Amino acid sequence: xxxxxxxxxxxxxxxxxxxxxxxxxxxxxxxxxxxxxxxxxxxxxxxxxxxxxxxxxxxxxxxxxxxxxxxxxxxxxxxxxxxxxxxxxxxxxxxxxxxxxxxxxxxxxxxxxxxxxxxxxxxxxxxxxxxxxxxxxxxxxxxxxxxxxxxxxxxxxxxxxxxxxxxxxxxxxxxxxxxxxxxxxxxxxxxxxxxxxxxxxxxxxxxxxx
Amino acid sequence: xxxxxxxxxxxxxxxxxxxxxxxxxxxxxxxxxxxxxxxxxxxxxxxxxxxxxxxxxxxxxxxxxxxxxxxxxxxxxxxxxxxxxxxxxxxxxxxxxxxxxxxxxxxxxxxxxxxxxxxxxxxxxxxxxxxxxxxxxxxxxxxxxxxxxxxxxxxxxxxxxxxxxxxxxxxxxxxxxxxxxxxxxxxxxxxxxxxxxxxxxxxxxxxxxxxxxxxxxxxxxxxxxxxxxxxxxxxxxxxxxxxxxxxxxxxxxxxxxxxxxxxxxxxxxxxxxxxxxxxxxxxxxxxxxxxxxxxxxxxxxxxxxxxxxxxxxxxxxxxxxxxxxxxxxxxxxxxxxxxxxxxxxxxxxxxxxxxxxxxxxxxxxxxxxxxxxxxxxxxxxxxxxxxxxxxxxxxxx
Numbered sequence: 001x002x003x004x005x006x007x008x009x010x011x012x013x014x015x016x017x018x019x020x021x022x023x024x025x026x027x028x029x030x031x032x033x034x035x036x037x038x039x040x041x042x043x044x045x046x047x048x049x050x051x052x053x054x055x056x057x058x059x060x061x062x063x064x065x066x067x068x069x070x071x072x073x074x075x076x077x078x079x080x081x082x083x084x085x086x087x088x089x090x091x092x093x094x095x096x097x098x099x100x101x102x103x104x105x106x107x108x109x110x111x112x113x114x115x116x117x118x119x120x121x122x123x124x125x126x127x128x129x130x131x132x133x134x135x136x137x138x139x140x141x142x143x144x145x146x147x148x149x150x151x152x153x154x155x156x157x158x159x160x161x162x163x164x165x166x167x168x169x170x171x172x173x174x175x176x177x178x179x180x181x182x183x184x185x186x187x188x189x190x191x192x193x194x195x196x197x198x199x200x201x202x203x204x205x206x207x208x209x210x
Numbered sequence: 211x212x213x214x215x216x217x218x219x220x221x222x223x224x225x226x227x228x229x230x231x232x233x234x235x236x237x238x239x240x241x242x243x244x245x246x247x248x249x250x251x252x253x254x255x256x257x258x259x260x261x262x263x264x265x266x267x268x269x270x271x272x273x274x275x276x277x278x279x280x281x282x283x284x285x286x287x288x289x290x291x292x293x294x295x296x297x298x299x300x301x302x303x304x305x306x307x308x309x310x311x312x313x314x315x316x317x318x319x320x321x322x323x324x325x326x327x328x329x330x331x332x333x334x335x336x337x338x339x340x341x342x343x344x345x346x347x348x349x350x351x352x353x354x355x356x357x358x359x360x361x362x363x364x365x366x367x368x369x370x371x372x373x374x375x376x377x378x379x380x381x382x383x384x385x386x387x388x389x390x391x392x393x394x395x396x397x398x399x400x401x402x403x404x405x406x407x408x409x410x411x412x413x414x415x416x417x418x419x420x421x422x423x424x425x426x427x428x429x430x431x432x433x434x435x436x437x438x439x440x441x442x443x444x445x446x447x448x449x450x451x452x453x454x455x456x457x458x459x460x461x462x463x464x465x466x467x468x469x470x471x472x473x474x475x476x477x478x479x480x481x482x483x484x485x486x487x488x489x490x491x492x493x494x495x496x497x498x499x500x501x502x503x504x505x506x507x508x509x510x511x512x513x514x515x516x517x518x519x520x521x522x523x524x525x526x527x528x529x530x531x532x533x534x535x536x537x538x539x540x541x542x543x544x545x546x547x548x549x550x551x552x553x554x555x556x557x558x559x560x561x562x563x564x565x566x567x568x569x570x571x572x573x574x575x576x577x578x579x580x581x582x583x584x585x586x587x588x589x590x591x592x593x594x595x596x597x598x599x600x601x602x603x604x605x606x607x
Contacts (some may be wrong), residue, residue, distance in 0.1 A: 055455065055496060058456060058457065058458055058459075059458070060410050064405045064407075064408065075226045096332055097334075098332070100334070100337065101406075103404050124336060149539075150574075178454075178515075178516070179515065195454075
């Protein structure tokens, strides 16, 4: 478990080059990609999320930890594919039309990647039609972010567009962002609400189990 | 008692004569002004809120004249007279350059160096690239900024802008409220929130280079403003927190932000600035001790929707001054919500040291009728400003 622990600690410490080196070393030593993902990267990011929730770390620490995770994942992912390890689900994520604030969305994307999801990042100012297209093309989750009270209302347009296109039942809709609430999520017909990036993987896992 | 005296007494935990100051936190949201213009705001005032003419070249970095319309708008609504002034860092020296232009988008580099894609149909402007992505970008901007400083901070030009404000302030016509860009704000604006976060780790010296530059501009050129007019309130824009808390830790604050406040705040005091506040946005509770440690007097806007409970914060920090703290969504919701919110804030109003105002710009979902009701009720509530303090305050100038 030595290299597993080292990799998890490299993620926690935000050491991207260290995480990359350890991941390569562990793979060369015969560690399974799936074990590295589950026991080092996912648990490492869970610990990062916990520390954030407890107020022990802040956005910069989360970002460097996620960067370290992505660095290691870049060499682990091809091995996961070779071993036939499937992701926990495919997530199409973006900020809604008119909203340009992307750091929250980026953090959620990183946490979901670190939790074993496949993430398609659509960027900012995403029209409903793009979300519908992703839902039509196999996304399991549509994840939307908004930072403004004037743009969050556009989320209901996306839900309506999914219904009109006949693909609403194929996906779970997850929403988040500073002005949002669980009540708002229910009002617009979303399936779930994540108060912050650290909680997004857990919320999504619950949604997909339901 | 003049509006200026009333503001000072209110913020100083005094007991203003007839009532405490009634002021707005920030200059207004343009979409809100548009709505008000349809609901009874005189067209002339609506047109002048941000100034009718383009910003005069001499005011590129010391901005005053267009805020006169803001003051007239606020006075028409029923607020006390506040004359705003902005000191802007000399980082807008590039020529705006169109990089690509097609039927749907214009890609351009703005005066600050940011590359922006403008969607023609919707008007949405997306950041494509921040001004600084590597240290060499900052070096280039800093070099251009030297020329900007020479051209736009000349003492005679600063005096021409600021003497009228000083004179009006001295006559008691208004208080002067100046804002500047801070030491988290500026690196963040240059690098973007995500990249500034990485830069704290990857290249801390770049952050210090930027902030040493900012401090140098304040020491040399903001001082020219302060030599002419000492603002009654000076607030430092940081936007350092979000709904989930501060964007940096207290440790990072101490390393990257605090050293510069420790130089700036004493300088402001030396020039007679009585009230130094920080515009934090969001939930910044974890940074309150850090900011107190560098000598600031208080905070705005005390964002209710980010969880900033001004009543609780005042209990923990009894001598902090506040501007803001009134849930702007209550103003939009109407009279009953406004009344309930004033009741919630009453204890802090009575304690003094508090200028109630919207916890951010009043949104276009607000009717003029409700906004004027809010201002009328606020005026009534401020009769009790500092009521718990004791005897009335003599204002000392």
